[in-house]
Amino acid sequence: MSDSEYAIELRHISKHFGSVVANKDINLTLRKGEILALLGENGSGKTTLMNMLSGIYKPDAGSIYIDGEKTLISSPEDALKAGIGMVHQHFKLINVFSAADNILIGSSKGSETHALLRKSRYSQVNQIIHDFGFELDSRKIVANMSVSEKQTLEIVKVLYYGAKTIILDEPTAVLTVQETRKLFEVLKKMKEQGHSIIIITHKLNEVMEISDRVAILRKGQYITTVNTSETTEKELTELMMGRKVDLEIERPIVEKTAPVLEIRNLSVKSDEGNIALDDVSFYLRGGEILGVAGIAGSGQKELCEAMAGLRKIERGVVLHKGENIAGASPEEIIAKGVTMSFVPEDRLGMGLAPSLSIADNVILKKYKQSKGFLLDKKRGAREAQEIIDKLEIVAPSVETPVRKLSGGNVQKVLLGREIAIDPNVIVTAYPVRGLDINSSYAVYDILNQQKKTGVGILFVGEDLDVMLALCDKIMVLCHGKLMGVVHASKASKEEIGLMMTGALNTVHQKRGKTAGIAKDSAIVEDEIIYQEEEVNV
Amino acid sequence: MSQQEPLEVKGLRKQINRGKNSLAKQFHLVRKSRMKLWQNALYILIGVVVALAIGAAILTSLDISAIDYYSDMFTIGLVGNAYPERAIENFLVSYVPLLITSLALALSFKMRFWNIGGEGQFLIGALTSAVIAIKFPGLNPYLMLLLMSVVAMLCSGVTGLAIARLKTKYNTNETLATLMINYIALYVVTFFGETKADWNFFLRTDSERPKFTSFTKMPFVEIGDFHLQISVLVTLLIATGIWFYLRYTKQGYEISVIGDSRRTATYAGMNVKRITLRTMFTSAALIGLAGAFTASSSGCISTNITNNVGWTGIIVAWLSKLSIPGIVLSSFLITILQFGCRSASSLYPSIDSHFADLLQGLILFAVLAADFFANYKVVRIMSAGEKQEEQHEDKKEVES
Amino acid sequence: MRSILKKMLGVALAASLCLGAVACKKKDSKSDFKVGAIYINSQNDTSGYTYAHHKGITTAMEAAGLSVKDDLIIVDNVPEDDEAVRAAIDTLAGKGCKIIFGISFGYINAMDAAAKDYPDIIFSHGTGYLSNDTNFNNYFGRIYQARYLAGIAAGYKSLELGNNNIGYVSAYGTEYAETCSGINAFTLGCLSVNKDATVHVYELNTWGDIEKERQAAQILIDTYGCCVIAQHCDSAQPQLVAAEKGFFGCGYNSDMAVDAPSAHLTAPVWNWNVYYQLAIETARDDAKNFMSKVGNYYGGLKENFVDISPLTENVPAPAATAIATARELMVKGEWDVFSGVALSFDASGNMTKSDVALVTNDGTEIVAAGGASVEDGVITGSMNYFVAGVIQEQ
Known part of the structure; x- marks a missing residue:
């Protein structure tokens, strides 16, 4: 072991993709045995930089020093040899293999070839798991693992190959609060054992909690590194944004109307035919934002699709202003004059036609309204221009294909279109995913504006801090079941986290009142019985 | 961001990077910033010139003047032709089916419905229209053409509809289904062409050997010596119509949205299944029409009647990136290439018509390559280590 | 969309550049008389039907x-599609051809129609049956006469080997009068020498499948015990198989002794140049009387239009005498194959003539x-039966 102070030192690293500068002259140091948070907005070059450390890209210029020695990393194997392991946002695991086999398959070289066949492989892997205090069964098949377990496996994998430096790319994005806490404990333990850790994240509270130092990137450039103990969230944000920002998310108080949307006993199947939503009931009033929280894949996607008429409803009632729209096709829902805007999870894949122009995308939901055989192109162009002006969308013209816009502008086009039809319900799924802070706040503003006009908003989110600040109420799903509906102003993150994992179920605990059923419900009890009977036949 | 991400030439890199200490040289394919139109055109031009130069080298090695050959080829043999009007007529007769078929294929491709059954749908159109022509020889030629067209479009369209229905109902693979129809149609035509029997009205009755019978050809407009077949005029109308349809109508809009994102279309309340059926019917019906036109313009059918337009049409549609004016132009140029090459080769006993295929392949390949290099460039990038090494050496020099 | 337009313009520009440079330069021709030909396959073929015609035309x-x-102006690889044939004819007419040969049967409709549209050009159609009084004829030959002679050689070989089974690989059987008459003539030739001979016919149902041709010969030898393999197909595979197995054979179209010297006896061959020279010279020198001077051409041994290749050493000696005798009868026009008179040859090649009815293998007279002799029209057109002595195996 060399006596260099730094585990990793990056000097003058630059990387270009065509004419785009991803990283420019970056100098960064990672001390031995520290946790360094790498902070930056989307597109600031964090992932690119780390990909160069892990051998996926190679820098155009500059050099990497590991343990004080200049090292050339030209492949992921090189990175591993140099003691660098990366845990990517998207796991690279084989679903049908056990944990141990997923780890050992990478070692099928030379004399190690038979490692995969030895029974001792399980105890071998278990040893590492115990050494670091992980909770994982080396015999468990990946397909049966939770997201958190998969992530643990990825970490064990890089440790198995002797990584001294571990890079984690947004590890908490997929975890619950409890799981995050557990991860942080493990990271601290690893740190104690002399490992150095780089954690990429944009959640400031986590940065403050776990890291020793914070390195900040902005627009591909290295800004500075600060000691976590000597900084504040506000300062970090300013460094990250390059200017002062107000981090407060507004929650205007609006007078609530009667429920605009009531969901009762909704059951829906997933693409694979499993039960995705199991007997879920809730309601949404005008002038409120109802958050939907849950671990990824708890039925959020299916819920949104069922409401938009895109997914078959197995059982239950979807009451929109007193009219049951369950079972109607999107065409019928639109034709009935039901204005329910749906901002889907996969914006380009579902809400928009990426190769078509902004104008053509704006007219998407009302192209049938004009009379005759021809498409009303003028209307599309006019409304697109209105949306561009109103939401300050950066686009060369209304004829620009949507796929050429940045993520924030794409989201604005989508929201703009949905708002333009004067909806009384907006359903949004992960509307700020992949957006930078500015764009995210613009989206929150737009939603709040709608809320003020009396629109009911269903907000499927992933960042609990944001949801607690923005939403009026939060309903929590776990494995397709409703765990309860809480008031955002009264709830704690811990409580919601417990509900997300299914450890806490508040649905039937409140005396005299079942969560998810409005006092002034428009649903007549007979109607529900009728629905159920129909299903039973 | 993802747009600019480079395609790493992994194989190349692996080869070059063998051994840990080798000073690696890297080659990347990097997407260029958007080119101006004339720059793009220049690339294509260079590609074509390179292809023609290779062709010229082959011609010269066969002791043939490339200049003579190319001049005859690009004028489709019009210069010094005793009957130039016939050459233009024949050119149009090959152009019409290719154009209609390419347009029709583009229609389904635009919706990401992979109709590769152009050959089969063409044959179905030709065969069924021939039934009308043979069975009702006394009809007014215009009425006959109309009737042939309608029958061919219906029969071929229904075939397309059936395949689309299989797709929407059972999610069968339309590529396989359309491909298989090609062979079924071909063997049906072969069966009628080779089976001598009293019921087989497709065959000449005076011939001992089986031979398809002839029927009345389509009417034409006489312009001096030049005979302009009605199908040419109809085809130009169809091309304009499809352009208008895709660009300005709701149905065309629906096709674009479905092609871009099926789920978006569903979400927008489009009946994707119905639109798929409708579009595939139109596509197949148009190809059937091309078959009827060809049968009517030659006054006979044969197993070779398609002249491979079902396949060539796919190339045309892709080469034009599904743009309608692009298809009109590129099918025109491909016909010039095919027709001109054949005309030019006839003059030289040492060159057979396979040279036309060779040259056509060279040019298409060159155009595609040019298109690629217009959008990407190969750059060699010095690795970090290499740069370091160089700097190190520099230092040494300074020190000494 | 517009970028595509530009690209295409680029291609057009390239085209016009090449054009502009050379537009005025044209090939000088030494004679105004040009010959046009439409081939079913490639003019650069080195064997087969198109090759034989191409060689005939160039020799002529x-x-x-x-x-x-x-x-000589050629459009080759023209499928039997009226549209394609018409385009080829228009091309040849445009280049100034005065006579146009079409070698494949399927060209018939298009040539018939074109003869009306181009009255100044002579159209000559190989293997066809249509014609007119001024500028459209057809041509074919009495290849059956040559096949009869080849049959004599095969008959002597079977006597010598003491094996009466003779094989015949044929593209088609009774569907085509051309193949049918060939099989019959060959069989009658065999029977004239060996009364007990049987010709086993194996039909391929295709004109050009080398692998099938090879397999057919193997089956005929292995399954039916044939000692001589005759053929009506393009490739020399049946002869090669016979050579490999130590047996013998009669080729077709060219002297296949080149391919299989140890097996080959003789092969019926075409001298297409005989007709082509007659047609070309007449068209050049006296086009107006083409139909009266050449007319529908059906040449045989007499015109030297068909013949057999030189007998190899594999042929038993008396065959030469017998073949010479039969040939003389046919050249003089005293006797023909499909008639009520049969020739028979003894072991030393002496001929006897006798009146014997021509009977099919199912006994019909x-x-x-x-x-x-039956009429030429039957031989070229309607013959659809096998004579006694033929067994259709496949």
């Missing part, structure tokens, strides 16, 4: 004092004993 043109390089 040289003999007629024309330049193949400058005066076609020509009564002593009757005259």
Whole structure:
């Protein structure tokens, strides 16, 4: 072991993709045995930089020093040899293999070839798991693992190959609060054992909690590194944004109307035919934002699709202003004059036609309204221009294909279109995913504006801090079941986290009142019985 | 961001990077910033010139003047032709089916419905229209053409509809289904062409050997010596119509949205299944029409009647990136290439018509390559280590 | 969309550049008389049907004092599709051809129609049956006469080997009069020498499948014990198989002794140049009387239009005498194959003539004993039966 102070030192690293500068002259140091948070907005070059450390890209210029020695990393194997392991946002695991086999398959070289066949492989892997205090069964098949377990496996994998430096790319994005806490404990333990850790994240509270130092990137450039103990969230944000920002998310108080949307006993199947939503009931009033929280894949996607008429409803009632729209096709829902805007999870894949122009995308939901055989192109162009002006969308013209816009502008086009039809319900799924802070706040503003006009908003989110600040109420799903509906102003993150994992179920605990059923419900009890009977036949 | 991400030439890199200490040289394919139109055109031009130069080298090695050959080829043999009007007529007769078929294929491709059954749908159109022509020889030629067209479009369209229905109902693979129809149609035509029997009205009755019978050809407009077949005029109308349809109508809009994102279309309340059926019917019906036109313009059918337009049409549609004016132009140029090459080769006993295929392949390949290099460039990038090494050496020099 | 337009413009520009440079320069021709030909396969073939015709036309043109390089215009690989044939004819007409040969049967409709549209051009159609009075004829030959002679050679070989089984690989059987008459003539030739001979016919149902041709010969030898393999198909595979197995064979179209010297006896061959020279010279010198001078051409041994290749050493000696005798009868026009008179040859090649009815292999009488030869139209068109002695195996 060399006596260099730094585990990793990056000097003058630059990387270009065509004419785009991803990283420019970056100098960064990672001390031995520290946790360094790498902070930056989307597109600031964090992932690119780390990909160069892990051998996926190679820098155009500059050099990497590991343990004080200049090292050339030209492949992921090189990175591993140099003691660098990366845990990517998207796991690279084989679903049908056990944990141990997923780890050992990478070692099928030379004399190690038979490692995969030895029974001792399980105890071998278990040893590492115990050494670091992980909770994982080396015999468990990946397909049966939770997201958190998969992530643990990825970490064990890089440790198995002797990584001294571990890079984690947004590890908490997929975890619950409890799981995050557990991860942080493990990271601290690893740190104690002399490992150095780089954690990429944009959640400031986590940065403050776990890291020793914070390195900040902005627009591909290295800004500075600060000691976590000597900084504040506000300062970090300013460094990250390059200017002062107000981090407060507004929650205007609006007078609530009667429920605009009531969901009762909704059951829906997933693409694979499993039960995705199991007997879920809730309601949404005008002038409120109802958050939907849950671990990824708890039925959020299916819920949104069922409401938009895109997914078959197995059982239950979807009451929109007193009219049951369950079972109607999107065409019928639109034709009935039901204005329910749906901002889907996969914006380009579902809400928009990426190769078509902004104008053509704006007219998407009302192209049938004009009379005759021809498409009303003028209307599309006019409304697109209105949306561009109103939401300050950066686009060369209304004829620009949507796929050429940045993520924030794409989201604005989508929201703009949905708002333009004067909806009384907006359903949004992960509307700020992949957006930078500015764009995210613009989206929150737009939603709040709608809320003020009396629109009911269903907000499927992933960042609990944001949801607690923005939403009026939060309903929590776990494995397709409703765990309860809480008031955002009264709830704690811990409580919601417990509900997300299914450890806490508040649905039937409140005396005299079942969560998810409005006092002034428009649903007549007979109607529900009728629905159920129909299903039973 | 993802747009600019480079395609790493992994194989190349692996080869070059063998051994840990080798000073690696890297080659990347990097997407260029958007080119101006004339720059793009220049690339294509260079590609074509390179292809023609290779062709010229082959011609010269066969002791043939490339200049003579190319001049005859690009004028489709019009210069010094005793009957130039016939050459233009024949050119149009090959152009019409290719154009209609390419347009029709583009229609389904635009919706990401992979109709590769152009050959089969063409044959179905030709065969069924021939039934009308043979069975009702006394009809007014215009009425006959109309009737042939309608029958061919219906029969071929229904075939397309059936395949689309299989797709929407059972999610069968339309590529396989359309491909298989090609062979079924071909063997049906072969069966009628080779089976001598009293019921087989497709065959000449005076011939001992089986031979398809002839029927009345389509009417034409006489312009001096030049005979302009009605199908040419109809085809130009169809091309304009499809352009208008895709660009300005709701149905065309629906096709674009479905092609871009099926789920978006569903979400927008489009009946994707119905639109798929409708579009595939139109596509197949148009190809059937091309078959009827060809049968009517030659006054006979044969197993070779398609002249491979079902396949060539796919190339045309892709080469034009599904743009309608692009298809009109590129099918025109491909016909010039095919027709001109054949005309030019006839003059030289040492060159057979396979040279036309060779040259056509060279040019298409060159155009595609040019298109690629217009959008990407190969750059060699010095690795970090290499740069370091160089700097190190520099230092040494300074020190000494 | 517009970028595509530009690209296409680029291609057009390239085209016009090449054009502009050379538009005025054209090939000089030495003679105004140009010969046009439409081939079913490639003019650069080195064997097969198209090759035989191409060789015939070039030989004839040289003999007629024309330049193949400058005066022969060919459109090749033309499928039997009226549209394609018409385009080829228009191309040839446009280049100034005065006579156009079409070698494949399927060209018939298009040539018939074109003859009306181009009255100044002579259309000559190989293997066809249509014609007119002024500028459209057809041509074919009495290849059956040559096949009869080849049958004599095969008959002597079977006597020598003491094996009466003779094989015949044929593209088609009774569907085509051309193949049917060939099989019959060959069989009658065999029977004239060996009364007990049986010709086993194996039909391929295709004109060009080398692998099938090879397999057919193997089956005929292995399954039916054939000692001589005759053929009506393009490739030399049946002869090669016979050579490999130590047996013998009669080729077709060219002297296949080149391919299988140890097996080959003789092969019926075409001298297409005989007709082509006659047609080209007449068209050049006296086009107006083409139909009266050439007309529908059906040449045989007499015109030297068909023949057999030189007998190899594999042929038993008396065959030469017998073949010479039969040939003389046919050249003089005293006797023909499909008639009520049968020839028979003894072991030393001496001939006896006798009146025997021509009977099919299912016993139907076609020509009564002593009757005259069947009409040419039957031989070229409607013959659809096998004579006694033929067994259709496949």
